[in-house]
Amino acid sequence: MLIEILCTGDEILTGKTVNTNYSHMASRLNEVSLKMHWGTIVGDSREDLREAFEQASKRADIVIVNGGLGPTVDDLSQEIAAEAAGVKLKLNQAWLDRMLAFYERRGRTMPPNNKKQALLPEGAEFIDNPIGTACGFAIDIGNARFFFTPGVPREMKRMLDEQIIPRLLEMSGVKKLTTLKRFHSFGIGESRADQMLNDIETDINKEFVKLGFQAHYPQLETKIVIQAEDKSETEEILQPIIETVRERYGNFIIAEDNATLEGSILAELARTNSTLATAEMYTSGAISARLNPPVGDPDPVLRSLVSRDLKELSRAVNLTLQEEAICFNTESAEKISTALRTEAASSYALATLLNIDRDKDGIEAGGDIIIGISTMGGSYCRKARILGGHEWVRLGAIELTLDVFRRHLMKLPIDERIDFEKR
């Protein structure tokens, strides 16, 4: 089944808006094993839309059109779709009523222009949009079935997942229920992860299990897509795979599905009613910035201190040591974290010391990281060296600090070697 995406709109054509709708749609289709064949971008022009519709209708089985369903004169998708399908536009009274009610609930009158959004090509299949005024629709043009979706990202995403992908899966004859399982790990490189899991696809029911990786340094995302008849078959296939991945990745799994590393730290701090203070060097304060609960929620991070200067950091926690005694070593990291915990009266304190090599180009260039954790039960330390450019080292240091703290909270070893680390 050949699938195309046709993105419309001058903002996309002229590059003013980056086309993240396209990449989202294509990724989601790919995740459920629907293969992309072609992408087209045209502006709000009748002639170009006509030509694009005609060409796509000859090339593809499925065409997903994005954009052009709005209320203004340059929104042309319904009009051109009707023309290309050789039918007239017809008012969809049910949708018009929904729009009127939508405005009424907000205490506003619907502008007359919006009525246009309820005009669909005759014979088109209505596709619901539960969160906006641009409904979707599907219609055959030439040999292809065209699906029309709104340009507003959250409306498009929901329509794609709830309405369009199920229809496409049914048309393509693949199994009915598609499930995506995601693992987020830190410390395992993509190629090693591939080696660790490469028997999964061949072992089990090959046809309906798909394994994929997406590296967002420093994290790695491992995606497993299962296609099955129903929930119980999904469980049956997925459960042993989940166990295998958990066993092989071990402590390197930082979160699963929509959970995050920082989210699990915040949850654990909330659960144990604990607080934290951080001191950071060369991280631009990103460690505390990541631990950022929604406004109104309790914030376990009492205070954060940021400085590139080690002596300044010690002074800021009122360390009364002689200045000469402060060096870039594990002792200083533990002393700073301990002093900070006392100053802030927090349950935990983290100190991340970072020393980035100045020589940027050498193959051996990188940075040294020392992480001190102070707790009521004593202080701990983790030292690491990461090779790479400044930003690479900085991002690695931020992630390593958060991960070491997660490991401490979860009572896991904090010293397991990560793949990015030089030992």
Added chain:
Amino acid sequence: MLIEILCTGDEILTGKTVNTNYSHMASRLNEVSLKMHWGTIVGDSREDLREAFEQASKRADIVIVNGGLGPTVDDLSQEIAAEAAGVKLKLNQAWLDRMLAFYERRGRTMPPNNKKQALLPEGAEFIDNPIGTACGFAIDIGNARFFFTPGVPREMKRMLDEQIIPRLLEMSGVKKLTTLKRFHSFGIGESRADQMLNDIETDINKEFVKLGFQAHYPQLETKIVIQAEDKSETEEILQPIIETVRERYGNFIIAEDNATLEGSILAELARTNSTLATAEMYTSGAISARLNPPVGDPDPVLRSLVSRDLKELSRAVNLTLQEEAICFNTESAEKISTALRTEAASSYALATLLNIDRDKDGIEAGGDIIIGISTMGGSYCRKARILGGHEWVRLGAIELTLDVFRRHLMKLPIDERIDFEKR
């Protein structure tokens, strides 16, 4: 002149990589008044590339192909280009020599695969790539001239600006020299900016002056594109426009061209050999994170303190006030900044207090911002209320703090009303 962009590669087609190359190319062309007509995305497939080349050659005058110039088997651009143009591939010895020298300088041997990158269609025009091993080329296919560019963003960007746009401008008959002047402002909304400058396009030499806005909240970018015969004609047209914009925007211009708000603050601190400390509430430490000189450069920000809790912030600067005396008011902002300046022994200290409304949905929801500046000569204060969601208020508070500090350093009034502010 109809221009198309054809993006190739499975990573782009399947959405794994967001197509920022497309948006960059289209924006740059738009900036120099070259109009985009069509965009196509295809994967690394011989058949699809052939079809895409053929269709584009019929539709367009100019086709810019991006990607597929690498050394691996799935890089097919040269091969399909030669086929489509009806010519053979031929070794470009000069480019092969350049590649060999490139590897030699790095003390490495060129992998044999890379030789492929020196095979160009016979009769193609060579287009230089001074920073990579994928050279570009141009060749006529059907009615269109095709330009081939590498997929690596920094190589593509340089080739586009230095090699391709000048050729396109010449072909399109527009004036030879295109100049882009940019102003970055904070505090003027896009629609008001448009009103303030809308006579510029009509007043002066309309045809060769193009005005555009791009809102990246909280900043606004104003772009002026001038096309002229040479440098002196450019000067002549541009100078009065620059003066007009500077006069009308006044103190709201935070930087011009490649300069930034944070860059001008860092430069001013360096020039006067001054230092800074910051205390921040609810900003995730973003104020100090923005003031982030390259590793190795002196860092004027001695320390930053971040906390959501006002009392915690006071304790962290060793304010010995009674806790009841610390409220969300201008006095506290001044006291905290003054105490912080003493603690850090810095020339300046900034304290940003932020109180975000908890009621998220109301039309009147927003946040209150109080900024305290402590200097050797005394302390100053700026208070503001910004309406909008949490992130909107947070971003506004960060920008307002940096701007107020810039204004103080430049001896400009810190209290001018910004458009986002409720007074």
